[in-house]
């Protein structure tokens with residue numbers, strides 16, 4: 001599929017989900033979402049980044065990991081440190097509408113199983129259209145994709161159940177295999193999982209050792225993901241890989 005065909009299909013998909021009411025997130029307790037936050041930006045991206053769902057600022061602005069929100073700012077910094085930018089990757093979420101707590105409508109919560117299931121076909125279609133070389137899952141909820149669509153490449157299913165922390169803390173790059181179903185076929189994608197920026201931002205300055213070590217581990221996974229995509233490009237297309245893991249001022 002060429003870029004124009006991808007844009008055409010993504011636009012049609014976006015239109016199909018405009019005003020979507022497939023799950024309860026369309027109208028959280030009578031307070032309608034501001035936007036259905038469809039992913040973006042590069043339709044030919046080698047790396048696709050998938051988070052959980054939009055927060056307040058993403059809901060307001062209609063952009064996943066909005067650059068002026070703290071998590072979005074951190075994503076931009078990770079990208080810059082990979083010698084990359086938003087314009088080179090595709091950024092998406094498991095669900096496109098903001099999930100808020102029953103007790104406090106200003107507080108975000110993880111989407112439920114039902115909500116994740118309602119938005120999953122849309123995400124699998126986006127993955128098939130963009131067709132990235134590597135998928136980078138951010139956080140525990142995104143890791144549920146691995147449970148639904150595949151297991152560790154080495155079939156350590158138990159480790160998947162242990163959750164995101166044990167996965168990221170393993171010294172080796174935790175590569176996953178996602179079998180993403182589509183209307184025509186199921187495609188296997190190489191994936192990595194790392195901490196969600198919101199988790200890293202919540203780590204307290206007082207626990208500096210933990211903060212630094214988790215940040216470093218998260219960064220290593222980002223680098224593994226970008227280097228894997230570079231390796232595919234080099235092997236299949238002969239493209240000389242750019243330097244990854246550069247210092248950021």
Ligand code: SF4
Pocket residue numbers: 017020021022023024025026036095096097115118119
């Ligand atoms: S989260 Fe997805 S399935 Fe649920 S209402 Fe929003 S767009 Fe529709």
